[in-house]
Amino acid sequence: MSDLLRHPGPPDLVSSVDPPHAFDPRLSEVVSQHARLVSLYDEATFSEGPTWWPAKGVLVWSDIEGRRVLGWHPDGCVRVVVDATPFINGNTVDHGGDLIHCEHGTRRLSRTTPEGRYEPVVETYEGRRLNGPDDVVCAPDGAVWFTDPSYALRLPKQGTLAESELGHHSVYRFEPATGGLRRMADLGEPNGLAFAPDGRTLYVSDTSRTHGGDGHTLYAFPVGDDHVLGEPRVFAQVEPGIPDGFRVDSRGWVWTSSGAGIQIFSADGRPLGFIPTPQRASNCCFGPGERRLFITSMQHLYAIDLGSDPLRNNYESNIAF
Template sequence: MSAEPASNLLRQPGPPEPVPDVDPPKAFDPRFTEAVPPQACLVSLYDQAVFSEGPVWWPARGILVWSDIEGRRVLGWHPDGCVRVVIDAAPFINGNTVDQNGDLIHCEHGNRRLSRTTPDGRSSVVVEAFEGRRFNAPNDVACAADGALWFTDPVYGLRLPRQGALAESDLRHYSVYRFDPITGSVRRMADLGQPNGLAFSPDGRTLYVSDTSRTEGGDGHTILAFPVRNDAGLGEPRVFAEIEPGVPDGFRVDHRGWIWTSSGSGVQVFSPDGDRLGLIPTPQTCSNCCFGPDKRRLFITSGQHLYALDLASD
């Protein structure tokens, strides 16, 4: 991978573009308007990706980073409106997060591993095997409060040639893992039909993981809630929410404990009790979302697009 090539400018600085013919946010519960004003408008920040995923705010660089998986690039949106290539010739990177050192952590479909990019552009391998066998195609990753990296490992990068490389699984299971950067150990935490997005509750006592096995002929279109034990293990999960239409690909949890999840209709928002609070419609199937540095803006990846929606202040 090469970072920040010389000819990396994809969009000139400037204001976002309005998104025509999209419905306004829809509240199913009065609490929704505490975060999303009824007059909030979706705007387009970039529309020339191939398949957008894995958005995360990178404080060390002050930019919004996201993956163009099929375009084999990691892109960066700057507050002045310009978009630049952050990583070129990427190995089908999907999910991204920021670790406790301020580095970007990537899920690589192509190389079937987690990797790291530092703010100055240096890259390295984080972890690439479990018990001597290669992962399937790490999909999404989250950094826990103790610095451990939790990630999902479904089959998609082995089945979709535009998002990885066709191959048989070395593991024969699709799992959630915990990587300890201090000891270098990898623990298999749970098996799902096709584990996909994941995020922790604000207190770290619940891990939410989506099962999107519906896309592989199964019936999974759910977000599961796992209690996190004191030893960092997981208890028995419960079904937190079933998502219709589509599947809960990627999602985030805010400071209230609300879950903001992708779906076939846009970003659906749920309370910690599982109440469906509202919907932010998107013109295409939504793949993922994340918050800006002050939690006042929601960034949304959807097909070719990076969208944004300004939120209400607390």
């Protein structure tokens, strides 16, 4: 069976959505009001976990409920990267160039190498199974940080119904060189996470609103010299919806998913504007050079060009970066 899901070719312009909206003129220099959202793929079941994989030159994302990791190539084709997954959600790339996955079904972290080798990375904490890693990021020092909420234990279409063996929902730091795993913080339902450019702040979202709590919050944790997290502060409350997955750009701006699309905040938490999407956005990531933003949203993988003079969506003649 072929792994090809979409043939090479231009994407589809999304005409049923408003253009980007800036509250602050600084955002207009990064997201032009003339930039338009395009759909790169629209046949997933539940899209999440986008990340750019430099070793393969491909945008990787998860179709959680479809149990596949997919790859969009700059010529427009989409192929299966990992098939029959155990409900993989978040993905990132470590400093060795491997793709790191969050597995809901097996409740562990795993990796896929550029050569296609697949293996588990983290399976337990203090001898007990994790709840189900959700999102993951590689720190500037090479450590792998991930969140472990309860979604894998609650949602049968994305995991397996079970009781937590841990009794807490936490943020962890994994040290690849030593194999050490440390519990760094607890939240209601820790979800997305990302570091500030200097590595001195870790942003983590609490999305407990989805299960009867009130968390729809981005927290900012100071990171000490010993990697210990200090007391968090509320960075932003996201409305509508929740800050599921997000990214921090080289300016220190936070680009977060929400019920209405992607919301952008300055490094001091000031709302800069938003990029509407037809359905609620689940996550986002940047392409090379932060020239394009990829957005996962239900069955779709969207993209929008960035810069004050965008590529004018001339994908027919210039699909690649």
